[in-house]
Amino acid sequence: MANTPPRFYALAWRWHFYAGLLVVPIMLMLALTGMVYLFKPQLDLAMYRPLLVVTPQGTPASADALLATVRAAYPGQTVRKYTPPTAADRSSSFTLAAAQGTQTVYVDPYRNMVLGAQDDERTLQHIAKKLHGKLLLGKTGDFIVEMAASWALVLVASGLYMWWPRGGGVWGTLLPRLRASKRLFWRDLHVVGGFWGVLLLAFMLLSGLPWSGVWGSQYAKVWSRFPAQMWDDVPKSDRTAASLNVGGQPTVAWAAEDTPLPKSGSHHHHEEAATPAPGASLVTLAQLEALARHIGLPASYGISLPGDESGVFTLSAFPNDPREEQTVHVDQYSGKVLAQVGWRDYGAVPKAVEMGVALHEGKFFGLANQLLMLFACLFVILLSVSGTVMWWQRRPRGRLGAPAPSRQMPAWKSGLAVFVLLAVAFPLVGVSILAVLLADWLLLRRVPVLKRALA
Template sequence: MSRRAPAFYNLAWRWHFYAGLFVIPFLILLSLTGIIYLFKPQLDQLMYPELLQVPVAAQQISADQQLAAVQQAYPQALIKQYMPPVTEGRSAQFVVDNAGQALNLFVDPYRGTLLGSQDAQSNLQAIARQLHGELMIGTVGDRLIELAAGWGIVLVVSGLYLWWPRGSSGAGVLWPRLSARGRLLWRDLHAVTGFWGSLFLLFMLLTGMTWTGFWGAQFAGAWNHFPAAMWDDVPQSGKLTGSLNNSSQQTVAWAVETTPLPASDPHAAHNGHAANPASSAAPQVSLQQVVDSAAEQGVQPGYSITLPKGERGVYSVALFADDPRNDATLHIDQYSGAVLADVRWKDYGLVARAVETGVVLHEGKLFGLANQLFMLLVCLLILLSAVSGLLMWWMRRPQGRFGVPPLRHDLPRWKTAIVIMCLLGAAFPLVGASLLLIWALDWLLLSRLAGLRPLASD
């Protein structure tokens, strides 16, 4: 007798199981590190008040005087970035490379005194961000996070199918049966949190995917387009603006990552500044001039200034704002002070605006504390769903066996399963490749090993 086609319900159950075992550790890690980064403003104030807060005086000293104080304290350090005070009573910050170690240096902008330093890559927030983005192992970690996020989407789709109410009662799906005990209670908690949290989890996964190194880069390249005329007659460095970001710190917004990074012209005369006869380069504008230029261009407080790297580098003024409508990215010639490029919200396309809004919601920035608390609730729902799913499997797993869910052969609807999996695999190539690999492994090995007999179905 020929075998009947596998039921979609049971195929979904099996793929939900595979996706869950792979994704759950990542979801737990991403939720915990996300909560830490979510409350960065409050945690920073709590942990480093002596570095962030200063007594207000009558007048601030110039950015150049602050820079001189840092250079005096760290004469061999390479100054990489400057963050002016966000408000009165707040310190200014410099990021420097001191003999290969990245440091955050905090300066009193009223008195010019150095308040202290912080390892730029080993503080709590930097570690949380690196774990959240690439597991602190570079490109390999980025790809694993991307793969886990893609499989998380498979998890949500298959979970919704598995737990969608099929009867008149919503008990165990829309609300938990609190009178239940043991595995049934954990099953209800897993189903209910997964059902109500599925759209929020999809939102978190999709907005997070835009920052990944493979899918995110392809997505940005396809949708982030600006008029070429914006860079007409502007010297090009051959790099992209996204090169200013790194795993421990975000400098520029996602929408501008694929834009060209201009170059300064060290030879030509600009705006009345003649080249120095004794040097191949024109005089360099001061840091304070760049601060003044940012103010003249209407850039709101909270921005950073990345200092030029090399004789063709530019000053990059970047504001990745809590409200993306205030985003600003300016590149300024280091010799003339001319604004070579100026990209704002009005220049973003529809997709870029949607992504930027989604990202700041993801990070809990757009609506202040209310946004933070709501994202905290989402993270807790994800944690509860992940932990309950893991416990449910562990409690049901036969002693010494893997406990793969059964694959019955009734109600043949396998064509729909194939369509859904193909669509997800096409949308997320890393998921598609791993899907084929695990499908082959399941068919050739796991389902044929006597030691991995499936569990009895509910």
């Protein structure tokens, strides 16, 4: 501390403490649900094997025959998406619009037989994902999770500042003192562990923010730009590609969500088609599968069906390797490719985001990626638990035990600069700081009971 003004350390400690109280419960929830979603492929196969695995026998039925079987089994329901088998022993699936959300119907392609259906809202992975992203509270939950993730970055920065060596040796800085007193043991577990995992934690937080409602949507609008001439000669609808994301899995990548969704055909096409009825597309699923093979889409692609007479077929690949991502819109009457967006079209920031998402979900380099992210989740639990124990050990009875503010607070210009920087980088941090300062001015300073309890 000799070379660092104590007033800055006291301020960092106080904000670190309050941020921790806000963040710890949500970070624990994010870590636990993240571990569930991280191992989605293995858990899905273990839990839903009768729906996912089939026995290869003979020649599989065509995709159009499978579609006819599904429509016969579920009359009156709209088929939204078809996903071909990803391997010879895997089933085909169709996403149907249900009364509440969507359901996925699985079909044995060899016997052309429906294996069963799942309500997409009730699967373990969907519930874990909804908890992870929105706390099952919709936009309110999304707001809370984003605010917690933003404040967790404040925790990372303030924690690193407080860890920074100011004299002393390796023990307690780079290595924990495991045989020390209980308070030193938990302190070192938190501080030293936090140092060694700080980069991984920061990556997890930053790579998760693109999914958020405020920061993520604004970020997407700024960076997910594509040359306008890509759609120069294509009739565009008033919808974006994000509207195709239905069911438990996203259909189009984050980088392509904000792109315009084209429209099928012109009046000329409709006249040639003898005014087809809604949904009576002239292009077959078999033709679209042939197009996918020609383009070279990976096995995990899906085909979104047109929603009305002006809708398009969309072939979309959202594989483990983001460099293979493709979104291809096809006229439902002529089979003409209207627009195609892939990795080569992304800018530097969308590429970084897509790569970060793949790493965040443990998909990019297989089991090793899953295990690395599992370690990150366990690391979050370690920091949350050790920080809570540290607080409980030093907490005065009947009081919150917040670190005392320095009598010599930093100059107002420094504080204002930090506030503006945080507010610009993470809007919800700025909003919450204003809310805290307002509550402090209106209540905490004026109500002695609250002032004593929160001190």
